[in-house]
Amino acid sequence: MTVTLNHTIVPAHEKGSAADWFARVLGLEYEPSSDGHFAPVHVNAALTFLFSDDETFPASHYAFHVSDAEFDAILERVRASGRPYGSAPWSRDDKKLNDWNGGRGVYFETPDGHLLELMTAPQ
Structure with missing residues (x-):
């Protein structure tokens, strides 16, 4: 199974x-x-x-493997939303992408503080 x-x-x-x-x-x-x-x-x-x-909760991290086209579209919507984004969990607002594992990646927070990660090459 x-x-x-x-x-x-x-x-x-x-x-x-x-x-x-x-x-x-x-x-x-x-x-x-x-x-x-x-x-x-x-x-x-x-x-x-x-x-x-919920009234209080710890922030969680959710990572998504997406295609290049999906990555571009989602990143554009993140930019349009005005949310900061960055290249790493410790650089959430540097407005840069990473190239880990030969793909592109980005991190951004939801309005509730959860950290979302997009990657075009799985880890």
């Missing part, structure tokens, strides 16, 4: 806003759930991010 991550819960100060921002920046769809407990965003056919309201 292949082990596949099916979903993860992403804490947020306001789940609907967080899910909407995440979906817009990554070029995904967000449709509010009728049950109201989670705000789901389907990342791909196998993975769903379930945004959940």
